[in-house]
Amino acid sequence: MNSNIKEVLKALEEGKIKAEEALERLKIEPFEDIGYAKLDLHRRVRQGSAEVIYGEGKTAEQIIGIVDAMVRKQQEPILVTRLDEKKAEALAEHHKIDYSKEARLAVVGKKPEPDGIGRIVIATGGTSDIPVAEEAAITAETLGNEVVRLYDVGVAGIHRLLANKEYIMNASVIITVAGMEGALASVVGGLADCPIIAVPTSVGYGASFGGLSALLSMLNSCASGVACVNIDNGFGAGYMASRINHMEAKK
Amino acid sequence: MNSNIKEVLKALEEGKIKAEEALERLKIEPFEDIGYAKLDLHRRVRQGSAEVIYGEGKTAEQIIGIVDAMVRKQQEPILVTRLDEKKAEALAEHHKIDYSKEARLAVVGKKPEPDGIGRIVIATGGTSDIPVAEEAAITAETLGNEVVRLYDVGVAGIHRLLANKEYIMNASVIITVAGMEGALASVVGGLADCPIIAVPTSVGYGASFGGLSALLSMLNSCASGVACVNIDNGFGAGYMASRINHMEAKK
Amino acid sequence: MNSNIKEVLKALEEGKIKAEEALERLKIEPFEDIGYAKLDLHRRVRQGSAEVIYGEGKTAEQIIGIVDAMVRKQQEPILVTRLDEKKAEALAEHHKIDYSKEARLAVVGKKPEPDGIGRIVIATGGTSDIPVAEEAAITAETLGNEVVRLYDVGVAGIHRLLANKEYIMNASVIITVAGMEGALASVVGGLADCPIIAVPTSVGYGASFGGLSALLSMLNSCASGVACVNIDNGFGAGYMASRINHMEAKK
Amino acid sequence: MNSNIKEVLKALEEGKIKAEEALERLKIEPFEDIGYAKLDLHRRVRQGSAEVIYGEGKTAEQIIGIVDAMVRKQQEPILVTRLDEKKAEALAEHHKIDYSKEARLAVVGKKPEPDGIGRIVIATGGTSDIPVAEEAAITAETLGNEVVRLYDVGVAGIHRLLANKEYIMNASVIITVAGMEGALASVVGGLADCPIIAVPTSVGYGASFGGLSALLSMLNSCASGVACVNIDNGFGAGYMASRINHMEAKK
Amino acid sequence: MNSNIKEVLKALEEGKIKAEEALERLKIEPFEDIGYAKLDLHRRVRQGSAEVIYGEGKTAEQIIGIVDAMVRKQQEPILVTRLDEKKAEALAEHHKIDYSKEARLAVVGKKPEPDGIGRIVIATGGTSDIPVAEEAAITAETLGNEVVRLYDVGVAGIHRLLANKEYIMNASVIITVAGMEGALASVVGGLADCPIIAVPTSVGYGASFGGLSALLSMLNSCASGVACVNIDNGFGAGYMASRINHMEAKK
Amino acid sequence: MNSNIKEVLKALEEGKIKAEEALERLKIEPFEDIGYAKLDLHRRVRQGSAEVIYGEGKTAEQIIGIVDAMVRKQQEPILVTRLDEKKAEALAEHHKIDYSKEARLAVVGKKPEPDGIGRIVIATGGTSDIPVAEEAAITAETLGNEVVRLYDVGVAGIHRLLANKEYIMNASVIITVAGMEGALASVVGGLADCPIIAVPTSVGYGASFGGLSALLSMLNSCASGVACVNIDNGFGAGYMASRINHMEAKK
Amino acid sequence: MNSNIKEVLKALEEGKIKAEEALERLKIEPFEDIGYAKLDLHRRVRQGSAEVIYGEGKTAEQIIGIVDAMVRKQQEPILVTRLDEKKAEALAEHHKIDYSKEARLAVVGKKPEPDGIGRIVIATGGTSDIPVAEEAAITAETLGNEVVRLYDVGVAGIHRLLANKEYIMNASVIITVAGMEGALASVVGGLADCPIIAVPTSVGYGASFGGLSALLSMLNSCASGVACVNIDNGFGAGYMASRINHMEAKK
Amino acid sequence: MNSNIKEVLKALEEGKIKAEEALERLKIEPFEDIGYAKLDLHRRVRQGSAEVIYGEGKTAEQIIGIVDAMVRKQQEPILVTRLDEKKAEALAEHHKIDYSKEARLAVVGKKPEPDGIGRIVIATGGTSDIPVAEEAAITAETLGNEVVRLYDVGVAGIHRLLANKEYIMNASVIITVAGMEGALASVVGGLADCPIIAVPTSVGYGASFGGLSALLSMLNSCASGVACVNIDNGFGAGYMASRINHMEAKK
Numbered sequence A, B, C, D, E, F, G, H: 001m002n003s004n005i006k007e008v009l010k011a012l013e014e015g016k017i018k019a020e021e022a023l024e025r026l027k028i029e030p031f032e033d034i035g036y037a038k039l040d041l042h043r044r045v046r047q048g049s050a051e052v053i054y055g056e057g058k059t060a061e062q063i064i065g066i067v068d069a070m071v072r073k074q075q076e077p078i079l080v081t082r083l084d085e086k087k088a089e090a091l092a093e094h095h096k097i098d099y100s101k102e103a104r105l106a107v108v109g110k111k112p113e114p115d116g117i118g119r120i121v122i123a124t125g126g127t128s129d130i131p132v133a134e135e136a137a138i139t140a141e142t143l144g145n146e147v148v149r150l151y152d153v154g155v156a157g158i159h160r161l162l163a164n165k166e167y168i169m170n171a172s173v174i175i176t177v178a179g180m181e182g183a184l185a186s187v188v189g190g191l192a193d194c195p196i197i198a199v200p201t202s203v204g205y206g207a208s209f210g211g212l213s214a215l216l217s218m219l220n221s222c223a224s225g226v227a228c229v230n231i232d233n234g235f236g237a238g239y240m241a242s243r244i245n246h247m248e249a250k251k
Helices: A002-013 A019-027 A043-047 A060-072 A085-092 A127-142 A155-162 A165-169 A184-191 A206-219 A234-245 B002-013 B019-027 B043-047 B060-072 B085-092 B127-142 B155-162 B165-169 B184-191 B206-219 B234-245 C002-013 C019-027 C043-047 C060-072 C085-092 C127-142 C155-162 C165-169 C184-191 C206-219 C234-245 D002-013 D019-027 D043-047 D060-072 D085-092 D127-142 D155-162 D165-169 D184-191 D206-219 D234-245 E002-013 E019-027 E043-047 E060-072 E085-092 E127-142 E155-162 E165-169 E184-191 E206-219 E234-245 F002-013 F019-027 F043-047 F060-072 F085-092 F127-142 F155-162 F165-169 F184-191 F206-219 F234-245 G002-013 G019-027 G043-047 G060-072 G085-092 G127-142 G155-162 G165-169 G184-191 G206-219 G234-245 H002-013 H019-027 H043-047 H060-072 H085-092 H127-142 H155-162 H165-169 H184-191 H206-219 H234-245
Strands: A052-054 A078-081 A097-100 A105-108 A119-124 A146-150 A173-178 A196-200 A226-228 B052-054 B078-081 B097-100 B105-108 B119-124 B146-150 B173-178 B196-200 B226-228 C052-054 C078-081 C097-100 C105-108 C119-124 C146-150 C173-178 C196-200 C226-228 D052-054 D078-081 D097-100 D105-108 D119-124 D146-150 D173-178 D196-200 D226-228 E052-054 E078-081 E097-100 E105-108 E119-124 E146-150 E173-178 E196-200 E226-228 F052-054 F078-081 F097-100 F105-108 F119-124 F146-150 F173-178 F196-200 F226-228 G052-054 G078-081 G097-100 G105-108 G119-124 G146-150 G173-178 G196-200 G226-228 H052-054 H078-081 H097-100 H105-108 H119-124 H146-150 H173-178 H196-200 H226-228
Touching: A002 G002, A002 G019, A019 G002, A052 A060, A060 A078, A060 A085, A060 A105, A078 A127, A085 A097, A085 A105, A105 A127, A119 A127, A119 A165, A119 A184, A119 A234, A127 A146, A127 A173, A127 A196, A127 A234, A146 A165, A155 A165, A155 A184, A155 B155, A155 B184, A165 A184, A173 A184, A173 A234, A184 A196, A184 A206, A184 A226, A184 B155, A196 A206, A196 A234, A206 A226, A206 B206, A206 C206, A206 F206, A226 H226, A226 H234, A234 H226, B002 E002, B002 E019, B019 E002, B052 B060, B060 B078, B060 B085, B060 B105, B078 B127, B085 B097, B085 B105, B105 B127, B119 B127, B119 B165, B119 B184, B119 B234, B127 B146, B127 B173, B127 B196, B127 B234, B146 B165, B155 B165, B155 B184, B165 B184, B173 B184, B173 B234, B184 B196, B184 B206, B184 B226, B196 B206, B196 B234, B206 B226, B206 D206, B206 H206, B226 C226, B226 C234, B234 C226, C002 H002, C002 H019, C019 H002, C052 C060, C060 C078, C060 C085, C060 C105, C078 C127, C085 C097, C085 C105, C105 C127, C119 C127, C119 C165, C119 C184, C119 C234, C127 C146, C127 C173, C127 C196, C127 C234, C146 C165, C155 C165, C155 C184, C155 D155, C155 D184, C165 C184, C173 C184, C173 C234, C184 C196, C184 C206, C184 C226, C184 D155, C196 C206, C196 C234, C206 C226, C206 D206, C206 E206, D002 F002, D002 F019, D019 F002, D052 D060, D060 D078, D060 D085, D060 D105, D078 D127, D085 D097, D085 D105, D105 D127, D119 D127, D119 D165, D119 D184, D119 D234, D127 D146, D127 D173, D127 D196, D127 D234, D146 D165, D155 D165, D155 D184, D165 D184, D173 D184, D173 D234, D184 D196, D184 D206, D184 D226, D196 D206, D196 D234, D206 D226, D206 G206, D226 E226, D226 E234, D234 E226, E052 E060, E060 E078, E060 E085, E060 E105, E078 E127, E085 E097, E085 E105, E105 E127, E119 E127, E119 E165, E119 E184, E119 E234, E127 E146, E127 E173, E127 E196, E127 E234, E146 E165, E155 E165, E155 E184, E155 G155, E155 G184, E165 E184, E173 E184, E173 E234, E184 E196, E184 E206, E184 E226, E184 G155, E196 E206, E196 E234, E206 E226, E206 F206, E206 G206, F052 F060, F060 F078, F060 F085, F060 F105, F078 F127, F085 F097, F085 F105, F105 F127, F119 F127, F119 F165, F119 F184, F119 F234, F127 F146, F127 F173, F127 F196, F127 F234, F146 F165, F155 F165, F155 F184, F155 H155, F155 H184, F165 F184, F173 F184, F173 F206, F173 F234, F184 F196, F184 F206, F184 F226, F184 H155, F196 F206, F196 F234, F206 F226, F206 H206, F226 G226, F226 G234, F234 G226, G052 G060, G060 G078, G060 G085, G060 G105, G078 G127, G085 G097, G085 G105, G105 G127, G119 G127, G119 G165, G119 G184, G119 G234, G127 G146, G127 G173, G127 G196, G127 G234, G146 G165, G155 G165, G155 G184, G165 G184, G173 G184, G173 G234, G184 G196, G184 G206, G184 G226, G196 G206, G196 G234, G206 G226, G206 H206, H052 H060, H060 H078, H060 H085, H060 H105, H078 H127, H085 H097, H085 H105, H105 H127, H119 H127, H119 H165, H119 H184, H119 H234, H127 H146, H127 H173, H127 H196, H127 H234, H146 H165, H155 H165, H155 H184, H165 H184, H173 H184, H173 H234, H184 H196, H184 H206, H184 H226, H196 H206, H196 H234, H206 H226
Parallel strands: A052 A078, A119 A146, A119 A173, A173 A196, A196 A226, B052 B078, B119 B146, B119 B173, B173 B196, B196 B226, C052 C078, C119 C146, C119 C173, C173 C196, C196 C226, D052 D078, D119 D146, D119 D173, D173 D196, D196 D226, E052 E078, E119 E146, E119 E173, E173 E196, E196 E226, F052 F078, F119 F146, F119 F173, F173 F196, F196 F226, G052 G078, G119 G146, G119 G173, G173 G196, G196 G226, H052 H078, H119 H146, H119 H173, H173 H196, H196 H226
Antiparallel strands: A078 A105, A097 A105, B078 B105, B097 B105, C078 C105, C097 C105, D078 D105, D097 D105, E078 E105, E097 E105, F078 F105, F097 F105, G078 G105, G097 G105, H078 H105, H097 H105
């Protein structure tokens, strides 16, 4: 941003603009106000990724309005997360979307070609964790990553995991998705040498307390190189993994 | 107990005793009252194991008093758990004890020969879990079991556990002792085909919340054949394992 | 497994197979991949029991698909737990099942003759705990155990429990199922001399906090020889009890 | 209080006092202000019992000052609870006290003769619960009650409790004091037909979470006629039991 | 019960009965088994009150069956708690009931004349607490108590409570019913000199955490003479209050 | 109130009234009893604001009844909070209301002109927090305040907040409404020099635990000058802000 | 701040400064960096109050260093909170301080004359809450407020509070400080018509859970016009109250 | 590992070794057993980093023993975490160490030259968070990273953070270390476009509940690209950041 400021100040110094205009330009808001939401249209530039709309708690009308504004500014691809089927249908009437009912996630626009450093492996403990894993997977793909899915490789049958050791060893980033006791993160953490994002899920009952059990497990992982996102936050894991997979040197 | 009642009633029917005496005998208390504790001297018979004294919250004098009364009734071997070093020294002045400072556990009298069905394997996730594991191990030995110790085989280095797979496969009962994320129980549970007693420990910090993390993990284990005892309850695990290892048919 | 490895290596040594084939055979996956779930078909051999399908979070189609694959491999009897009525009906159209609406549990195939060491007694504190108890009971029966049901013998009317003392004394394993304050485990634990599996239930309201109260009670049981499974986990208790009741010596 | 107001108004009506004096008398504070504490000297009259000083968080000087003021107003007997040994010694230099180190409780002045309806029975689960039980017992005695102590009758050895059934059946009020799983309240609740005050204690470790386990158990007691006080609140239980034991008809 | 045993033994001593019959009579079960519930028909005698059926988690059929059995044994009045409207209608087709939709409570048979020591005052903090208060009130009335209702006298308008001070001062037992911050118990506790039963309710939102806030408040009440029952447990409070209000001397 | 007492006493002293009448006048209840609720009609005078009806847990009939009584006493404007659409329609048939479906809040009567010291700024972290913010805004407006709404200025896009810094700097009171991690309160707290009321919302999922996360954040705010109300308590925040904005000197 | 920017830009436009210098001046950091802490020296101007140093977790040396820097910039008076006796002594060797051991708080420099709108009343439930109250009181005094202390007026003796009603009615802001059940906030909230800041304290034991009980109570207060700060946060309450008491209109 | 297996099998195929030897070599344990700990000496190879010793719960002797064994195998540099001063001194007598008392961390051997992709920026909210930050910083440095420290830039003074925006914008990985409300992660998350590791600390009091508040905040961060490690786990954050900073493509 400093470079922008410099340019403005330079223009002012050189008499090309007036102090007042300089002030205005320095204050210029990098977002568009559409009433119920402030669109952050510069975000892609600043943060290098697509805009994301958190669908829960927004009406179909609000979502469509936000997507409209983004499309006008060519912000595609756009991810709409936590989008139930009904709202997805409403959205589909206005925009061409790629909707995953399982992941409750819509993509507006085309997914880009993978351009990350390597592959993101997404492993789940059981079949019930798949919706959260899919949210992570589609998010990562939409952000330009190649994704490998390893589903139902929970630790209670450790040989299922070991049989896929090659994928684990060759991953650039791994996302482990597991509910109940969430041990998958630790076991994978012991096998892999890449960064691991752990996603606890609310799969389970009784003393799983809505995912608390898996969350605590993952936070306490005895393996190093593991970090956690919120319960059921597949999107957050996919996003974080993509950032890691797009690491590059800066000045 | 019914047989005792029958005998008393029979004696009454046959006029050998009076109703009053019968009443007294029916009411006879199977424990000795030494003021601050009721000793349950029939317990060995009823439950087939040594008496155990929970040392925490009792003074050295009280512990010695209880041991005295038990020794008089030949209740050895006696386990004194949660016994700090100072009280152990005081006890050692009155009775010959075998004291483990690590496990904070004293045994009065000789450990019996192993007479269980098979071997009890005790595995820990890390070296910090060893004190709890030793409490379990010595308890099991004192109750007549052969014990195999597999320490520091946590899941973050799964190959350390797999290298000992043979012990796991041939165990009759396994006790898994782990703090932090407590994943050991699930992984062992997936490998073994015998009953597994899981002991969460308070090893860890931050979001381990004094063992809560490991406890929830173990309760939510995705492996079948796993049951849990209280946090740091090595004694309870050893006792339970011994009962399982001494299973026999009843009428 | 080592014996298998030996055979493969022997064959290689003897020139019967090539290194490449040996590698393949050593890597051979002991499970079948049907897309949404990896069936662990060797599990029965390794762990000596039927395969179990956790019905919650799986669609009827997925369940039927898994059962189909198992039946093809003669994996019966198969337990399907947490199966609601509607899915049970769908399953029944493809396979002959024995469904308990109360326990939300279906058995595919015939229950075996009891071949355990002794009897498993299942006691509940109240009538509301019966569904969880039935899940345990049918699980145990399907795994080859004789089961005795003692329902509604909660501690608030201790004479109801004492009147059944004979069953308690002659059990090989006892499963205590109770919600609210979960005291049943401790009282039974004081009477019995066999291993006790405690199942807290979510029966109750207010400060029972969905079974937390009973769970903590059971974990803190002052009686020895008690271990816990997850809240409402009747299946886990039945499975664990069966393992204990099928204990046998190993090399 | 209304009668007092009436008297004042009557005196005013009859011209015996002035409005101003009436106002003063109506406003008169029924407590003495000694700077750091407002002594409620009318409390005995209003509530029919001795004043109680909560010793924790007060300096020895403050406690002595409060006792001084009370003694000047003849407020004996005075209970000083949660009083550590050192402060007790300091207090003993100024007033004749009866101090229980175990219960951390001092009584200033003489305990009255019992004048309650019946006997208060105080039962504990173990020997470690005795300090809390003694706090309850001495409190009740100081408030004019006959107390029967039944210590170490926990439910894990139910016969110990049943052997004392007669005391239970003949109690007017029962106080059950137990840590760990706190099941004593429910079992006693099923045997007795009098009001039961349950006191959870912080005795235990791990998942007892400082008494939470026993507290939840007692709140969820399946027995009717049980009410709870705070963890380790022996005083509160003794006070409540005394109130119940001194019930009488009012207009 | 000892007197019964004596009679049996006496009869045996005098040859009136045989040992076998004596045994049978000593073992006689004081409850009737109707399959899904063990009716405790001697309870009224032992505990001096009506039988109570906890309606939640029982089918209408089960409830009707239990009531039938009780009515046959003349156990009226019978309280059926936590009974929803639909089950109440089903029950009403078989028995004449007095049903309170608000309190979700049915009474089978006639309420007795009040025969307690004094009056039970039931105070609520707000209007939303009335259902729980009514459960307490009807329970107490059915058990033979005169009840005074003081509703909506919460502490945020302390003058509303003070205006009813006379009722508070003349109560024999007070039940305070409050959600949210549950301060009512402490304030009433400071005014009254009789035993107070505090009932936290789940009224509130956010940080009331389903009644936890009110529960903790009441357990920590700075007023003496207060004891607590479970959240929303109006029945338990009414039952406990009735026991207190029927206190009498025993031998 | 003392002045009232003085007047009454004066009248009594001067013989204008009798002692009995004086007593009655001193006891006069400042609320009207309409059966299910005690209306506190003097409250406006005492506390300087409109009466508020908490709509949750009250039937439409009860709400209409309370509003009727208030309108008769000219208590408008009246706020009815937590009022669902159906009850609002019922109320609208009896009284002219201004209803916000989003805020679930009805205003009976006209909102007054703003007469506070300055402006109340209400900021939300996201669009999902708007309903709670609106509850605060309409409450504050109804109580005579000018309100500035700054919605969707969460800290993840700090420039959106900074762009509105002028509003922040010139506010008299700020209400920050945020769910999830609730960081808005701290950031605003660091920018502003006026009192800040923080409202955590239940917006979020997983480890937000129904607003607990935001609540703890706000309570732990590292910024000074921040105080908290209950989760989702928009009304409470608006009310508190209004009180602050109407501060004035007292004698 | 905009005005500053304008001035800089103006100077640049007029050629008085260069673009580079303008940039520097726009970037100028309003705090001094002394290595371990960034002193915010403009804060007084921006936020209208003294700088505050949180003493916990800082060494005596660090605190002295920070005070030195502030004194050099004439930032007095300076509050140092959570300062233990030993560090206070060290600080006193370098600066003249006014230290309250009870409140663990030092003031460097002179307290200003009160210049707020009215009086701040600080009320505590018991004597053990006084340290937290004193922290609030001295903070408020140092920030230019007149403070009235009402200590030990807890709700269990409601007449003690009512006797001080006049202070309550005439306060501009009230701070209620209470542990245990924290009911004081609600009762005062019902009496007063000014903003109330509630401070829960960690006074209590057992189910007070370190102040959680009081905190939840205060958050759930049924009285309007109450907002909460963190447990034991006397400073925060005093600071917030001062801000409210110094409210003034802005443009 | 597969390549190793292949080599062994090849050797066997070619008759260079016998089946038995092949078996032995396939089973060879990649760790050294020194009694109390299994050293994982191949870990560096497998996971590309130094070995780490968790010092807590290990005796000085054990730590020295482990370091000895590692040094013999040239495993330097070795990190010893959670090492108190006393043990550090003992260790220093045997090995040359670089010890940070603040971070409780010793490095045995020389730190390598930075060889990561870019810079790791470590930001703390306050000065009390510095010990945890230092643990992260030294860990990262020891693993070959350049570290930039931005301490005391908490969100309550947002300008302090914004003044360092350039560092934030140019970081490759950012570690945010904050206690109390932990908002730093979200604000930094909104500014940066690189992966962010959030470390909650136990700094705070009252409702910070030992770091729970900051932990929940960070898990619920509204900013994307943030993942969490355990409370106070500076090591874990440094390790994870290093892995990310050493990302490289794999086959």
